[in-house]
Amino acid sequence: MIMKRLFLALFVFTLCLPALPGAAQEEIVTLVTHDSFNISEDVLKSFEEETGLKIEILQLGDAGTLTNQAVLSANNPLGDVIFGIDNTFLGRALAGDIFEPYVSPLLEDVPDAFKVDPENRVTPIDYGDVCLNYDLRYFEENELEVPTHLQDLTSEAYKNLLVVQNPATSSPGLAFLLATIAEFGTDGDYTYLDYWQDLVDNGVLVVEDWSSAYYGEFTLAGGDYPLVVSYASSPPVEVLFADPPVDEALTGSVIGDGTCFRQIEFAGVLKGANNINGAQKFIDFMLSKEFQEDIPLQMFVFPVNPNAELPELFVEYAQIPDNPAQMTIEEIDAGREQWIQAWTEAVLR
Amino acid sequence: MDRSRTALIWRYAGRGLLLTPLLFLLVFFFYPLGSILQFSLAPDGKLDFAAFQQIFSRPYYRETLWFTTWQAALSTLLTLGLAFPAAHVFAKYQFPGKSLLLALATIPFVLPTVVVATAFIALLGEDSALNGLLMKVFKLEEPPLHLERSLKIILLAHIFYNYAVALRIISSFWSNQSQRIQEAAQMLGASRWMVFYRITLPLLLPAVTAAAALVFMFCFTSFGVVRILGGLKYATLEVEIHYQSLSLFDLPTAGALSVIQLMTTLVMMIVYTNLQRQMTQPLNLQSSRQVARKPRRWAEKGWLALNLIVMSLLIFAPILALIERSFTLGDGGFTTRYYEQLQENPHRSIRAVAPVAAIQNSLEYAFFVTIFSVLLGTLAAYLLSQKTRFSRWLDPVFMLPLAASAVTLGFGFIITLDEPPLNLRSSYWIVPIAHTLVAMPLVVRSVLPSLRAIKPSIGEAAAVLGASRWQRWRRIELPLITRSIAVGATFAFTVSMGEFGASSFVARPNQPTIPIVIFRFLGQPGLANYGQALAMSVILMAVCAAGFVLIERLNRAVIGEF
Numbered sequence: 001m002i003m004k005r006l007f008l009a010l011f012v013f014t015l016c017l018p019a020l021p022g023a024a025q026e027e028i029v030t031l032v033t034h035d036s037f038n039i040s041e042d043v044l045k046s047f048e049e050e051t052g053l054k055i056e057i058l059q060l061g062d063a064g065t066l067t068n069q070a071v072l073s074a075n076n077p078l079g080d081v082i083f084g085i086d087n088t089f090l091g092r093a094l095a096g097d098i099f100e101p102y103v104s105p106l107l108e109d110v111p112d113a114f115k116v117d118p119e120n121r122v123t124p125i126d127y128g129d130v131c132l133n134y135d136l137r138y139f140e141e142n143e144l145e146v147p148t149h150l151q152d153l154t155s156e157a158y159k160n161l162l163v164v165q166n167p168a169t170s171s172p173g174l175a176f177l178l179a180t181i182a183e184f185g186t187d188g189d190y191t192y193l194d195y196w197q198d199l200v201d202n203g204v205l206v207v208e209d210w211s212s213a214y215y216g217e218f219t220l221a222g223g224d225y226p227l228v229v230s231y232a233s234s235p236p237v238e239v240l241f242a243d244p245p246v247d248e249a250l251t252g253s254v255i256g257d258g259t260c261f262r263q264i265e266f267a268g269v270l271k272g273a274n275n276i277n278g279a280q281k282f283i284d285f286m287l288s289k290e291f292q293e294d295i296p297l298q299m300f301v302f303p304v305n306p307n308a309e310l311p312e313l314f315v316e317y318a319q320i321p322d323n324p325a326q327m328t329i330e331e332i333d334a335g336r337e338q339w340i341q342a343w344t345e346a347v348l349r
Numbered sequence: 350m351d352r353s354r355t356a357l358i359w360r361y362a363g364r365g366l367l368l369t370p371l372l373f374l375l376v377f378f379f380y381p382l383g384s385i386l387q388f389s390l391a392p393d394g395k396l397d398f399a400a401f402q403q404i405f406s407r408p409y410y411r412e413t414l415w416f417t418t419w420q421a422a423l424s425t426l427l428t429l430g431l432a433f434p435a436a437h438v439f440a441k442y443q444f445p446g447k448s449l450l451l452a453l454a455t456i457p458f459v460l461p462t463v464v465v466a467t468a469f470i471a472l473l474g475e476d477s478a479l480n481g482l483l484m485k486v487f488k489l490e491e492p493p494l495h496l497e498r499s500l501k502i503i504l505l506a507h508i509f510y511n512y513a514v515a516l517r518i519i520s521s522f523w524s525n526q527s528q529r530i531q532e533a534a535q536m537l538g539a540s541r542w543m544v545f546y547r548i549t550l551p552l553l554l555p556a557v558t559a560a561a562a563l564v565f566m567f568c569f570t571s572f573g574v575v576r577i578l579g580g581l582k583y584a585t586l587e588v589e590i591h592y593q594s595l596s597l598f599d600l601p602t603a604g605a606l607s608v609i610q611l612m613t614t615l616v617m618m619i620v621y622t623n624l625q626r627q628m629t630q631p632l633n634l635q636s637s638r639q640v641a642r643k644p645r646r647w648a649e650k651g652w653l654a655l656n657l658i659v660m661s662l663l664i665f666a667p668i669l670a671l672i673e674r675s676f677t678l679g680d681g682g683f684t685t686r687y688y689e690q691l692q693e694n695p696h697r698s699i700r701a702v703a704p705v706a707a708i709q710n711s712l713e714y715a716f717f718v719t720i721f722s723v724l725l726g727t728l729a730a731y732l733l734s735q736k737t738r739f740s741r742w743l744d745p746v747f748m749l750p751l752a753a754s755a756v757t758l759g760f761g762f763i764i765t766l767d768e769p770p771l772n773l774r775s776s777y778w779i780v781p782i783a784h785t786l787v788a789m790p791l792v793v794r795s796v797l798p799s800l801r802a803i804k805p806s807i808g809e810a811a812a813v814l815g816a817s818r819w820q821r822w823r824r825i826e827l828p829l830i831t832r833s834i835a836v837g838a839t840f841a842f843t844v845s846m847g848e849f850g851a852s853s854f855v856a857r858p859n860q861p862t863i864p865i866v867i868f869r870f871l872g873q874p875g876l877a878n879y880g881q882a883l884a885m886s887v888i889l890m891a892v893c894a895a896g897f898v899l900i901e902r903l904n905r906a907v908i909g910e911f
């Protein structure tokens with residue numbers, strides 16, 4: 001009989017599950033973001049204490065998945081504020097009409113280069129440069145010169161040395177593809193596709209995602225490729241998590257003109273949000289010095305607020321490119337799918 | 350209350366109960382899936398066939414469908430070919446460490462592909478010890494094994510992942526089979542091969558085909574193994590669906606491909622379920638204690654040893670390579686520092702999770718998933734075991750959650766489960782529900798063959814002797830199917846622990862599980878992160894192995910060994 005009751009109780013329980021009440025609708029702000037979102041406990045706590053708001057974090061995969069899900073739920077948003085859509089996907093989100101415009105008072109400090117939407121539907125929060133990283137020890141031991149231009153990578157010296165990510169499935173992969181498009185263009189005698197053909201002939205390895213490239217193929221983790229597409233912030237992070245600790249860099253970034261692509265990450269109030277006021281406060285908070293200074297060591301990207309000081313680690317080990325590849329949101333949005341498709345046809349199939 | 354009224358109530362309650370798994374599928378599978386497909390393919394209410402036309406006009410998609418099918422078929426054949434002899438050994442012989450070995454063999458199912466890839470490369474890559482040995486022994490200039498980014502490594506990984514599915518389902522069915530017919534045949538002069546081929550194999554076919562169907566489905570919708578281990582020159586339909594829906598956000602094409610994937614698998618499952626129904630017959634079942642015995646002659650011992658060696662090379666070698674790496678990564682020899690670092694949170698970030706908390710989150714989800722899927726899956730198996738036309742049609746339908754693309758279903762959740770009473774898309778329950786969708790078919794396939802093998806005459810005899818429906822179930826049927834329920838429960842637990850399938854595209858509150866923590870570490874540069882990802886993978890393996898052993902024990906304690 002005990003068994004019977006147990007089963008019955010469990011069954012009734014399963015039926016009741018959907019009916020269980022959610023959290024009470026107090027001052028909650030739901031933040032919808034990607035899997036890489038991170039922040040210091042203290043910083044978040046002080047914000048919550050100051051404002052009396054409670055932040056609930058909902059994580060939705062990578063930046064691309066996040067964008068698509070936000071667009072799909074345009075009529076009934078998943079939360080109040082969204083963070084993590086970058087300039088490579090922003091056009092898709094803007095076309096999906098998911099934002100409620102908001103101008104934060106702190107926005108005036110932010111350099112104009114980051115303010116890409118004249119209608120202020122999104123607020124820039126951070127930026128990061130996707131750059132080639134190289135294994136310092138490998139380059140030293142083999143007396144290799146560090147490449148300075150994208151075209152260098154097609155030369156014999158770098159044969160079978162480069163691993164990149166699939167632009168269709170990887171955010172840095174897409175950024176690197178965009179850098180090659182900005183550099184070589186889509187028409188003329190030598191387009192980006194010709195360049196990629198040369199890369200293929202020179203033994204470039206394309207893998208599915210960043211982890212497979214960095215931990216599967218990069219020489220630093222025991223692979224065979226000393227050049228990898230990663231971030232300008234990877235060298236300081238590599239030092240931060242070096243094991244055993246080191247005081248010299250293990251990797252470097254290639255920062256020659258046009259070799260890097262700058263990703264800017266945005267936040268926005270979601271249209272139809274329950275707590276628009278709270279969402280706006282959270283955006284102000286994200287632009288505040290406290291949050292901005294927390295960004296580098298938690299998310300490994302750079303603050304857009306020039307008043308925020310960089311941690312010493314970043315000052316010492318991060319190289320910031322002077323002239324990363326440039327492309328407007330409109331250009332990216334008009335070409336993105338077409339370029340990915342053309343690239344897939346040319347390189348993979 | 351008089352007897353007939355009680356009986357009537359039981360009958361209606363029973364029928365209602367049997368329909369709950371169907372209701373679950375309708376609400377959490379067909380409704381979200383149908384909505385997203387409608388949204389993708391008929392945005393204005395009118396079905397647009399343009400996407401289908403475009404797909405059929407391009408040979409690329411035909412080739413992809415063909416590759417998807419044959420690599421799945423080949424993987425299934427190889428997996429069964431290796432697991433079947435092992436199932437014999439596990440069903441027929443008693444030997445020390447048997448349940449532990451079975452637990453260990455199931456571990457691959459939960460491991461993230463990126464982690465498995467590093468183990469495979471360490472063992473079989475160009476610079477591996479094996480290649481070095483082969484070069485030395487055969488005096489070769491070049492490493493003879495070129496498995497990186499090849500079809501061979503896809504097949505190998507599919508065997509690695511699915512071996513336990515076949516092993517567990519077949520051996521659990523086998524271990525309750527009475528030997529009487531075989532003994533009789535041998536008495537009448539049939540040779541051992543004759544007995545196997547004409548009696549044993551046909552009697553086992555229900556379990557063999559059930560295992561084959563599951564393995565096939567997993568390989569058919571394979572994604573990570575194909576892309577990460579096989580390299581980018583291989584693509585399955587599932588890969589294309591991901592590409593279309595995530596990269597290109599081309600929902601019509603993604604939707605059309607999803608429909609093609611579902612329909613292809615549906616046709617195969619209709620064929621399979623019909624075959625299985627015809628093959629199944631009531632059997633003489635016996636306690637596994639009576640069936641299994643110690644290996645006696647040298648031939649038997651050798652056969653046992655051979656199977657265990659194959660199993661070790663296939664399953665345990667990569668697992669050991671992983672464990673070894675988690676203790677020796679870096680330059681300094683043996684170290685436990687990656688395990689120690691897991692406890693620390695030097696940067697005081699909200700994302701840092703103590704391993705204990707991640708284990709707790711994983712176990713919590715797995716607990717619910719195991720209970721949901723065992724209840725729903727067993728009820729579904731009862732529903733499907735009825736000899737009506739309705740259940741005949743339903744049978745393949747209960748396999749479909751395995752055929753649906755995770756990303757399509759995830760998008761479906763987003764647009765449908767957004768309003769009360771189903772406002773679940775950002776709730777705690779969405780993850781266990783997504784896991785249960787994948788786990789339930791495994792329970793159904795585990796339980797159904799044993800359920801169908803029960804002779805109705807036993808129950809009838811008990812009824813004549815005055816046993817109530819409940820008593821008949823509790824005293825006769827439950828003991829006969831308990832072993833397969835335990836197999837199903839193990840898979841449900843495993844599916845949840847490994848964050849398998851549909852849950853990768855649902856929104857989740859900040860309640861990171863072990864696999865999520867592994868992925869976070871793998872998303873950051875630095876050897877310490879890599880080391881901690883490996884350490885966490887080893888913890889995942891240990892927790893799962895403990896879980897398997899516990900389920901086995903619990904099963905014995907509650908229902909008794911059969």
